[in-house]
Amino acid sequence: MAGKTLYDKLWDSHRVEDRSDGTSLLYIDRHLLHEVTSPQAFEGMKLAGRKIWRPGANLATPDHNVPTLTDERKNGIAGIIDPFSRLQVEILNINCREQGIVEFGMEDKRQGIVHVVGPEQGLTQPGMTIVCGDSHTSTHGALGALAQGIGTSEVEHVLATQCLIQKKMKNMLVQVDGQLEPGVSAKDLILYVIGKIGTAGGTGHTLEFAGAAIRRLSVAGRMTVCNMAIEAGACAGLVAVDDTTIDYLRGRPFAPQGEIWAKAEEYWRTLTSDSDAVFDTVVTIDAADIQPQVSWGTSPEMVVGITGRVPTLQGAKSAMAKDSLVLALKYMGLQEDQPVTEIKLDRIFIGSCTNSRIEDLRAAAAVVHGKKVATSIKQALVVPGSGLVREQAEQEGLDKIFTDAGFEWRQPGCSMCLAMNSDKLGKGEHCASTSNRNFEGRQGFGGRTHLVSPAMAAAAAIAGHFVDIRRWS
Amino acid sequence: MIPFTIHTGLVAPMDRANVNTDLIIPKQFLKSVKRTGFGPNLFDQLRYLDEGQPGMETALRPINPDFVLNKEKYRGASILLARENFGCGSSREHAPWALLDYGFRVLLAPSFADIFYNNCFKNGILPVVFAEDDIDAMFVQAKSSRRLQLTVDLEKQQISLPRGENLAFEIDLFRKECLLQGLDDIGLTLDRADLIRGYEERGRQNFPWLFGDLA
Numbered sequence A: 001m002a003g004k005t006l007y008d009k010l011w012d013s014h015r016v017e018d019r020s021d022g023t024s025l026l027y028i029d030r031h032l033l034h035e036v037t038s039p040q041a042f043e044g045m046k047l048a049g050r051k052i053w054r055p056g057a058n059l060a061t062p063d064h065n066v067p068t069l070t071d072e073r074k075n076g077i078a079g080i081i082d083p084f085s086r087l088q089v090e091i092l093n094i095n096c097r098e099q100g101i102v103e104f105g106m107e108d109k110r111q112g113i114v115h116v117v118g119p120e121q122g123l124t125q126p127g128m129t130i131v132c133g134d135s136h137t138s139t140h141g142a143l144g145a146l147a148q149g150i151g152t153s154e155v156e157h158v159l160a161t162q163c164l165i166q167k168k169m170k171n172m173l174v175q176v177d178g179q180l181e182p183g184v185s186a187k188d189l190i191l192y193v194i195g196k197i198g199t200a201g202g203t204g205h206t207l208e209f210a211g212a213a214i215r216r217l218s219v220a221g222r223m224t225v226c227n228m229a230i231e232a233g234a235c236a237g238l239v240a241v242d243d244t245t246i247d248y249l250r251g252r253p254f255a256p257q258g259e260i261w262a263k264a265e266e267y268w269r270t271l272t273s274d275s276d277a278v279f280d281t282v283v284t285i286d287a288a289d290i291q292p293q294v295s296w297g298t299s300p301e302m303v304v305g306i307t308g309r310v311p312t313l314q315g316a317k318s319a320m321a322k323d324s325l326v327l328a329l330k331y332m333g334l335q336e337d338q339p340v341t342e343i344k345l346d347r348i349f350i351g352s353c354t355n356s357r358i359e360d361l362r363a364a365a366a367v368v369h370g371k372k373v374a375t376s377i378k379q380a381l382v383v384p385g386s387g388l389v390r391e392q393a394e395q396e397g398l399d400k401i402f403t404d405a406g407f408e409w410r411q412p413g414c415s416m417c418l419a420m421n422s423d424k425l426g427k428g429e430h431c432a433s434t435s436n437r438n439f440e441g442r443q444g445f446g447g448r449t450h451l452v453s454p455a456m457a458a459a460a461a462i463a464g465h466f467v468d469i470r471r472w473s
Numbered sequence B: 001m002i003p004f005t006i007h008t009g010l011v012a013p014m015d016r017a018n019v020n021t022d023l024i025i026p027k028q029f030l031k032s033v034k035r036t037g038f039g040p041n042l043f044d045q046l047r048y049l050d051e052g053q054p055g056m057e058t059a060l061r062p063i064n065p066d067f068v069l070n071k072e073k074y075r076g077a078s079i080l081l082a083r084e085n086f087g088c089g090s091s092r093e094h095a096p097w098a099l100l101d102y103g104f105r106v107l108l109a110p111s112f113a114d115i116f117y118n119n120c121f122k123n124g125i126l127p128v129v130f131a132e133d134d135i136d137a138m139f140v141q142a143k144s145s146r147r148l149q150l151t152v153d154l155e156k157q158q159i160s161l162p163r164g165e166n167l168a169f170e171i172d173l174f175r176k177e178c179l180l181q182g183l184d185d186i187g188l189t190l191d192r193a194d195l196i197r198g199y200e201e202r203g204r205q206n207f208p209w210l211f212g213d214l215a
């Protein structure tokens, strides 16, 4: 018999029951909540007169709607100007209080983007099943946990039963051999993978990232990669446990301690795919082929290397692909065959659950140090992923580097990644963004998003347009 | 959940690949704490020419005459014909809520994104996958001068095209049953409460660190 993949192991250890219809009842170890996708679930529970199965397995933090301006944060929830946002943040707070769920509220320095907070606190651990009403829950797979995004009905299902009814996915391996060039980051790696396999390439699969280039990444880098597994169509991304994982977890507030740690570690180290495991789909990539990436279009698969150009209609593989290309070019206001370095930028956004950890801010700060944001840039934002990331950055003096250069230094939250608060693009504006989705209107009505790494966004802020970070000083 | 058995309705063709959930219902409408009322803002960016905000009177907004759902011919459509990877992106269940609130009960496409596909079933919407060629043929018919009406029979797992032709489709047994009966799957899972407690009991022994309470 063939060995097991990491996904097989995680799946098997959480099956409560296999059902005759081909689904399984899967136990969920950790449930993360935020203000946007949970109110209807809490309400549903109340209407049905149901109780939370295990309040202590849940953790909540508001992130999508929260203001990032320090002034607007001073008075807590009551100070949120947008009444709709305020209500959502307030309802989360009330629900958590009533149900005995731990919440890192707006005044708590542990508050932040739920996918940054979970790993940072050691709430995310190898071998867990983790869900959240948010598609970027895939992020947590970087630590060898089976983590996936769910809809609100399933949020309610998990609150009520601590389980989900699921059918097993197929196994897919993305093997990235070799070494990334200096200046090429985890973000470039995952954008490149999505460009290769497409936004539906991983549909129906759980995606494991392996190979020397993945092993060399820090946990932060692995999180960036797994974060965007969903942009490749997969609900969950995974990286096997190794020393990097274990070192990351040690000493985190919610990580096990003492004797239990030893027992946990022993188990965690078994969380790798067996050498004879069989994957349904395998994609092999040479890290040396990866340049810094820039997305030019309205889907994360519409990316090119920094030395590349916007594609031509002639090169489209099908009529459908050509239609998509026409729509994307029109929306983005770009010409066929235009070099991506010529795209003029209006705003810069460094943040989001993809790239707002301390490592990301360090990478960006190293680029802007001693320089100034180009006068043509209307706004350059740095939004740390959590209050603790913000604090750490301030201890290292990164905030100074950013503000001296002309960046705005904000409070933690999702911010301009989806523009549910007041941080948004204006119509027609181009933004170099370290987020994960370049969909139409994502960062603001009519706004144009270009997905890049933190270092690339930082360099673009200084130059006013995209530059090849490998040859830039 | 409203059960789904047989549905007959008008087909509206949305000829665009990779329609994401941000496009189905933009984020500003996610500020609602309800499950209903999203219909008027379904495809907001495509349907209207201005920027929509919660609370706006939609009847007063300039509509985009080129958008498929704004065409007289497709008024009252309850079956949406779509292209590959429909529903990709964000896990927001507001997307199926908006489709349902608008009046869609059936979605036809060559492929759907996983989370969206799953969310549809929780809300009485039937997403059906057909081969690219079949979908292409339906697009031709739906765009022709005639209105395309289809009957979708979940029990028999087939749709009936106007000329009397039937096309079979695949669906998971569990999803089919839930939809047919309008079952609340939380209730089903709670019937297994003993099994869940048993699992937790074993877990506490073997993986004690997973069962500590955060509270």
Ligand code: SF4
Pocket (backbone or CB within 6 Å): A063, A064, A113, A114, A115, A134, A136, A352, A353, A354, A413, A414, A417, A418, A435, A436
């Ligand atoms: S940062 Fe962006 S992608 Fe991440 S959870 Fe927030 S809104 Fe979603």
